[in-house]
Amino acid sequence: MTAEQFRMGIVSMVVKNGIAFKFFESDGFKIINGEMATKLKVSLDKQHIRNYVLNAGNEMKEKIKKELKNRFLYLKFDCATRLRVNYLGLNVRFVDDQGLGVTRTLALVDNEGRHTSGELKKIVNGVLQDYDIPLANIICCVTANATNMVSMMKEDLQHAEEGKSENDEKDDNETMAGTLDLESSVPINCEHMRCAVHILQLAIHDGLKKTASGVIAKLRHVAKEALSPKINQQLRRRRAKKVDLLNQETRWGSTYAMIDRLIELRSFIEEMADMGNENLNLSSFEWEHAISLRDLLMKAHLITKSLQFENLTPGYFYRKWSGLKLFYQDHGSSLADDFLHSMQKREEELLGNGLLLAAVLSDVTNMDLLPPDHEIKGKETLINLVLRIKGLEDEKKEATVPDLEVSDSDSDEEFRAVRKKLKLNKGTEGLSVFDLTGKEDNINLTPPPTVTRSSSSSNSHITAENQPSQMQFIRTSVLKGLETLKESREELKKLSDPISQYPDVLKDAARLLCTMPSTQVSVERLFSGLKIFKSGLRSCLKADILNALLLLKANMK
Structure with missing residues (x-):
């Protein structure tokens, strides 16, 4: 073991296990590792441990x-x-x-x-x-x-470059790194x-306030009484392994958790209410109302949990959001209608984001969920993102679908060849069905590109004269590429990495959009x-x- 490995082992203990700095000065640790630390000339003083962590943090920062x-x-x-x-x-x-x-x-x-x-x-x-x-x-x-x-x-x-002195020696025309x-x-x-999960919770909260605030207040009163020391002790004596919960507006799904726990402890609560505690008394109607409310909230609660994993894609979120709306629409109760109206009102804050719509549009699994008006906005944003990646932003105006009608061009034959090749390679997952070499047995397999900014040097061939034609060609290619995706989405859904088979003009943008955090x-x-x-x-x-x-x-x- 080297001194650097020993130091990094200490840093790992501090970071991953939350070990205090002074632990390494303890007699027990020195008995186990003190001799090795002395041979490697690694200090176990807490100030040196602190420096090890700071140095490792700085190295991580430079790596990032x-x-x-x-x-x-x-x-x-x-x-x-x-x-x-x-x-x-x-x-x-x-x-x-x-x-x-x-x-x-x-x-x-x-x-x-x-x-x-x-x-x-x-x-x-x-x-x-x-x-x-x-x-x-x-x-x-x-x-x-x-x-x-x-x-x-x-x-x-x-x-805001605050504190910049007048006698700055840096040339005014030179841009500082990071600015x-x-x-x-x-x-x-x-x-x-805006955080999609937070929007969902706000929509549910808005729906509850309309018609269910009274019953929730009653259930919360019962839950609070059940948490009192006297009742809590009686619950333990009856070997109820769980105690009641209180809802907190700042915690996601806490109202569902409170109602669900009350229903789980119903027999104990009813028994204690029969013994004379009026604060725990709930009628059969109120219990039935609580059960129906729990069942309505359960769907939103499960979706909330499913939306909290790291690699959540916008398309997955949009499918879950749309599915919850359909669930409440089909339910038919007044409370479900309140939830539905709240979601419809709140989704304006979400679907005003063109990138989210473009991400759904470029996801073959979920692209068919978008209504026509959202699809138009998604196309506009997708085209602008492709132009931005290639360093061809239009400073005068954003791309709009009426400006981007697909006209007949020499590339029509190319796209017909793409569709023909797709049919020939149907069901072959490892092949690039959008390779345009024209040779069915010579399909190039290349790793996904890195989505980075296009520098001015990489686009040196683009001049002021040919930039508009380049932009128009890309716009047309994006729209045709989307049509190709729609036609082939059933085959692409079967692939483990469908984006690798997208038309080249869409690959970078699609990879960037599918990693968009919702x-x-x-x-x-x-x-x-x-x-x-x-x-x-x-x-x-x-x-x-x-x-x-x-x-x-x-x-x-």
């Missing part, structure tokens, strides 16, 4: 900076409070060299109790500058539905995505890790070491 260079990114952030200290956590998501979606934690910053949109913007811009991330590389920000974050995203994110070159031909076009749940997990390190016994951890610990915990394999 290299990973993120010249890539399009999704930025996710949210706020939380731990032991009376307010924090802002930031994640990014991107497509790696293997075409897979990757999430990286950037920072956890103490916002010092300042929650205004302006203060949050300063913190976000500071972190982006720290990682040398230009704003032009961010295509979407995913946040919670807090008013300050919504207000922040209504304004254009911009870098936006305002004279660049690439405009800032950052979409705002929620900011990964930031919530960052806050869960905060509980491990910042406990009541370690409440005075300084910001630098806390940030290093969380950065390593979130990003270490």
Whole structure:
């Protein structure tokens, strides 16, 4: 074992197991590993342990900076409070060299109790500058539905170079790393995505307020009484292995959990109500109402849980959201109608995001779910994203479907050949059914491309004269590619990686869109890790070491 391996072992114990720095100074640890530490000349002093963690954090930060260079990114952030200290956590998501979606934690910053949109913007811009991330590389920000974050995203994110001295020796025409070159031909076009799970919970909450607030208040009163020490003790004596729960509006699905636990403990509650405790008394009608309410909330609760995994795709979310709407529509009860109307009202906040619609449109499993108006907007956004990836943004106007009618051209024959080849290769998963070599037995298999920003050097052949024709060709190709996907989606659904078989003009954009985060749940997990390190016994951890610990915990394999 080398000294570096020994130090990294210590760092791993601190990061993954939450071991305190002073543990390594204990007599027990020194008995086991003290002799080896002495031979390797590795200090076990807590200050040196702290430095090991900080150095590992800095190395991880530099590694992430290299990973993120010249890539399009999704930025996710949210706020939380731990032991009376307010924090802002930031994640990014991107497509790696293997075409897979990757999430990286950037920072956890103490916002010092300042929650205004302006203060949050300063913190976000500071972190982006720290990682040398230009704003032009961010295509979407995913946040919670807090008013300050919504207000922040209504304004254009911009870098305020505060504190820049007048005698700065840097040339005014040179752009600093991590800041936006305002004279660049690439405009800032950052979409705002509100957390889909949070939107769903708000819709359910709105529906409950309309007709079920009275019965929920009654059930909460019973649950609160069942949690009293006297009743709780009687529950334990009757060997009820579970205690009652109270709903909390800040916790997802807590109303469902409270009602479900009450129904589970119904026999005990009714027995104690018969013994004279009127606070636990519920009529048969109220119990039946509670059961029907539980059954309605169960569907939303299960969908909420299914939307919290890391690799959630926008198409999967859209299918679940649409399925829940159909469930409430078919149910027919007044409460289900309230849920349905609340979801329809709240979805305006979701489906106003063109990237989400474009992501669903480019997902062969779910593209048929979009209604015509959403499909049009999705096409517009998809075309603009393809142009942006290729460095061909139209600064004068965004692409619109009326401008992009597919006209007959020399490429028509090419697309007919694509469809013919698809039929010839039907059922062959490993073959590239969209390869246009013209040779059925010579199909190229290439790894997925890395979705990065197209630099000016890579597009040096594009001049002011031929740029409009290039843009028009790409627009036409995107629309034809979508038509090809629709025709072949049944065959593509059978493939483990259908995007690898997409037309070349759609591949990069489709991979980028399928990794689009519909929620900011990964930031919530960052806050869960905060509980491990910042406990009541370690409440005075300084910001630098806390940030290093969380950065390593979130990003270490």
